[in-house]
Amino acid sequence: MTDGLAARLPLDLLRERNLRRLFCAQAASVLGSSMMPIALSFAVLEHGGGASGVGLVLGAQTAPLIVFLLAGGVLADRWGRRVTMIGSDLARAAIEITVVVILLTVGMPLGGFVAFAAALSVAAAFFHPAFHGFVPEVVSGKRLQEANALGSTLNSIGSLLGPAVAGALVAWTDPAWVIAIDAATFLASALFLAGVRTSSSATKASREDESFFRQLQHGWREFSxxxxxxxxxxxxxxxxxxxxxxxxxxxxxxxxxxxxxxxxxxxxxxxxxxxxxxxxxxxxxxxxxxxxxxxxxxxxxxxxxxxxxxxxxxxxxxxxxxxxxxxxxxxxxxxxxxxxxxxxxxxxxxxxxxxxxxxxxxxxxxxxxxxxxxxxxxxxxxxxxxxxxxxxxxxxxxxxxxxxxxSAPGTEKGGDGGMDGGITPEAREPSTAH
Structure with missing residues (x-):
């Protein structure tokens, strides 16, 4: 039974060092992030925010995404996706650690929770576009769908486990400690991403010659x-x-x-x-x-x-x-x-x-x-x-x-964007590479 399941799942992708570290980073980040809504909601309630306060705080996690996702996409293409994702993880960890210290010492008013949720959302807006662009740097061609499916499965598992774990922890301890665990998952994600090695210096050099708004317009042309x-x-x-x-x-x-x-x-x-x-x-x-x-x-x-x-x-x-x-x-x-x-x-x-x-x-x-x-x-x-x-x-x-x-888009072209390849050359690096 186990052998049959293994044959149906593309677990051989995880033998590649870069993909393994990328998916470990994703798993850690998703698990922590899926715990946050429950931890944040109960933290607001414990500090007197009420049900309306919970709605206001959770809403503050959505609005900044509409504004900052486009900026995150441009800067990820400009700075490099791995660097952008690591920066996003470290920023979110620093924000959450600061909030944990405040919650465990002096407490936080509703306005502070709103600012906290908005700041987390801004940092997250830089991670998501970078991640979607980073996967093809590690795997390409016929295995793209398998890699995306494996990532989707990790998301689903984390989304199922996270709320259950958060609910149990909140019932047992202070919600601030659940937020601290989320901060630890972001640090773990950054550590895994730091070990991923790809070669994107050529495209990065060409991106740095254009202004922010020029790059935004170029992205729109590619989209439209x-x-x-x-x-x-x-x-x-x-x-x-x-x-x-x-x-x-x-x-x-x-x-x-x-x-x-x-x-x-x-x-x-x-x-x-x-x-x-x-x-x-x-x-x-x-x-x-x-x-x-x-x-x-x-x-x-x-x-x-x-x-x-x-x-x-x-x-x-x-x-x-x-x-x-x-x-x-x-x-x-x-x-x-x-x-x-x-x-x-x-x-x-x-x-x-x-x-x-x-x-x-x-x-x-x-x-x-x-x-x-x-x-x-x-x-x-x-x-x-x-x-x-x-x-x-x-x-x-x-x-x-x-x-x-x-038929499938991209089948007419080869290279990184084509559908005829497997693991990219960069993903085949030996585990001793630095």
Missing amino acids: SRTWLWSLLAYTSLASTFVLGPVMVLGIAFVGGKENGAAQWGTVMAAQGVGSLLGGFAGMRLRFRRPLLASVFCTFGLGAFAGLLAVRAPVYVLVLGSLLSGAGFALLHILWTSALQADVPSDAMSRVSAYDGVATVLSMTVGYWWAAPTADRVGASSLLWFGVVWTLASAAAMVALPQIRR
């Missing part, structure tokens, strides 16, 4: 010149706004009563995490001749989930819908990221992925914001049914685009 890229991003972003947002905001009201609704909705959401894990496993093994077309249908699980909520299906059926939704979005992310890395020039990768990040954060924010007021006007069930119709109609529009029906 690819019909498949901006159309698929618009498709998934609008799905987040019109379908995912209402599902997340209205779902709990459709599950159970006041006594057990929260517990049942928690079970439904846990199934989404399991689905994400299964989607990651699928991404490791499945190969699509037309991955962009396949990614369009990955949203159908979310549409089905919305429809099941609209008819007030029993919880065990909602669990299935949530699982399909999580699996679909995980596979979509893998296919999307692999296509992006295969088709976009390596020196613009972080900037282009930053546009993806801004659209994702903005669409989710709008989705959370508009769902409840609109449901009050038209009815929750009607809004959820609109999401189902939107899923089908928008998918039909996407399928009509020739660029979406074509």
